[in-house]
Amino acid sequence: MSKQDFDAFINQVNQKTNEQKINWDKTRDEWLNYLSGFYKTIEGFLEEYKKAGKLSYDYSKKEIFEEYIGSYSVDVMDIQLGEHRVRLEPIGTNLIGAHGRVDLIGANGKVRFGLVNENYSVPLYTKATISVEGTSKLENQQIVHIEKPKLAWKIATPPPRIKYKKLEQDVFLEALLEVIGG
Amino acid sequence: MDKLIAQPLQLEEIANYYNDSEASLRLYFSDKNPSFENRFLDYSVEELSAELNSRFDELERSTSLSLLAALEAMFRIDYKERVKKRKKDRLSKALRELFKSKELKASLEDDIFNVWLENTSVKPQLIEDLKGAFKYRHWLAHGRYWTPKMGKPNYDYFGLYQLAENILNSFPFEGI
Numbered sequence: 001m002s003k004q005d006f007d008a009f010i011n012q013v014n015q016k017t018n019e020q021k022i023n024w025d026k027t028r029d030e031w032l033n034y035l036s037g038f039y040k041t042i043e044g045f046l047e048e049y050k051k052a053g054k055l056s057y058d059y060s061k062k063e064i065f066e067e068y069i070g071s072y073s074v075d076v077m078d079i080q081l082g083e084h085r086v087r088l089e090p091i092g093t094n095l096i097g098a099h100g101r102v103d104l105i106g107a108n109g110k111v112r113f114g115l116v117n118e119n120y121s122v123p124l125y126t127k128a129t130i131s132v133e134g135t136s137k138l139e140n141q142q143i144v145h146i147e148k149p150k151l152a153w154k155i156a157t158p159p160p161r162i163k164y165k166k167l168e169q170d171v172f173l174e175a176l177l178e179v180i181g182g
Numbered sequence: 183m184d185k186l187i188a189q190p191l192q193l194e195e196i197a198n199y200y201n202d203s204e205a206s207l208r209l210y211f212s213d214k215n216p217s218f219e220n221r222f223l224d225y226s227v228e229e230l231s232a233e234l235n236s237r238f239d240e241l242e243r244s245t246s247l248s249l250l251a252a253l254e255a256m257f258r259i260d261y262k263e264r265v266k267k268r269k270k271d272r273l274s275k276a277l278r279e280l281f282k283s284k285e286l287k288a289s290l291e292d293d294i295f296n297v298w299l300e301n302t303s304v305k306p307q308l309i310e311d312l313k314g315a316f317k318y319r320h321w322l323a324h325g326r327y328w329t330p331k332m333g334k335p336n337y338d339y340f341g342l343y344q345l346a347e348n349i350l351n352s353f354p355f356e357g358i
Contacts, residue, residue: 067331096311096337097344107231108208112340123344125352128304130273159197159343 024069031093031100032074034115038102038153039077042088045169046079055081066094084180097123099151106179111155114164118152121164191252193346200245200339207237242339243322249342250319253312253349256358257294262286263357273301274356291316304353311345 039059049055059075077088086106093100093115100115117124154164155171165171176182209215211222211234222230264274265281276297280288288294291313299309318337321330350358 096341097348109204123348125348126305127352128298128302128354130271130354131301131303133272156340158201159340159347160194162344162347 022068027093028066028069028072031115032072034100034151034153035074035090035102038113038115039075039088041153041167042077042172045172055079062089064090064092066092069094079176081176081180084182086176086179098156102153104175104179106176106181108181109179111175111179112158113153113167114156115151116154116156116164117149119149120154123162123164191248191255193249193252193343193350196245196248196252197343199248200241203241203245204238207234207241211237245339246337246342247319247322249339249346250315250322253315253346254290254319256350256353256355257290257298259357260353260355261288261294267356269356273297273354276301298353302354308348312349315342315345 043050043057046055046057050057057077057079059077061073062076063071064074065071074090076090079086079088084106086104089103089105091101091103095101098114098116102113104111104113153167155167155175157163157165211230212218215221225233261277261281264277267274268278277294280293280297284293295309295312298304299306315337317330321328
């Protein structure tokens with residue numbers, strides 16, 4: 001076995017060990033809790049219209065498969081406004097740039113809701129720096145014990161220049177109108 | 183070394199193309215299209231919706247392919263620039279070493295990404311996301327005839343755009 005083969009092998013073993021350290025069941029359960037909270041928030045936004053008989057909604061089930069997590073079931077919310085029907089469809093939790101996503105889909109388009117750091121109004125990036133000679137990778141990485149960020153649901157504007165808007169009733173109703181084309 | 187004709191795709195142009203194409207498809211599949219009745223004469227509402235969604239899926243995939251091509255271009259341009267400029271930093275030296283053995287045939291996923299991982303503060307998870315994204319690109323570019331194992335469930339246009347923007351804004355690329 002060459003050194004290159006050994007390096008590839010040991011990197012793979014270490015990667016698998018790191019993957020195993022993540023408690024994927026906990027990740028899934030946390031995501032489902034946030035999703036449940038998301039639907040409660042949306043139901044709150046729609047309550048006055050539902051009580052007045054101006055709209056209705058119901059839930060159906062959808063299966064999601066995510067690598068490392070496996071298959072699980074989530075609620076999809078269907079909202080009926082007169083002849084218009086829109087859907088709130090969960091996408092998953094093991095995503096790039098967010099801890100979870102739900103898409104609002106209507107005849108006129110799609111609006112994305114991301115579960116992101118509550119302080120973010122735009123996606124934030126950590127600048128990569130070139131390592132200093134004679135130091136190891138670990139020495140060059142700033143080892144900072146960051147507390148898990150508080151997460152919040154936000155509306156993500158489409159690219160380019162993605163922005164996060166706080167999820168409030170006005171913003172949600174505006175998104176609803178946008179996907180309906182009203 | 184071969185001269186590259188610099189014509190890299192810009193992320194913003196890709197996003198504008200996606201947004202305009204999406205809006206155009208919606209218009210074409212609506213009764214505002216002057217030839218709507220001829221084109222969709224015997225369609226039910228469900229069939230119309232299914233065909234439109236199929237077009238959106240294809241738009242997502244073709245635009246994702248463009249995003250991934252743009253991402254590859256960023257790394258390849260940087261690779262050539264660092265070899266050419268002969269800078270003394272650790273990353274440039276490591277890429278020059280790679281060039282000595284593999285020249286322009288260096289693999290993006292197996293060689294160049296690993297050099298970045300070993301010689302910069304870039305987070306391993308970001309490189310893993312990139313490697314997964316390029317498995318998706320191979321799947322797109324080679325006919326989608328197998329089930330890919332990518333690590334993330336949703337290498338869709340939106341997620342890939344965020345990844346590409348993250349890389350562009352956080353990596354100290356040369357020549358970009």
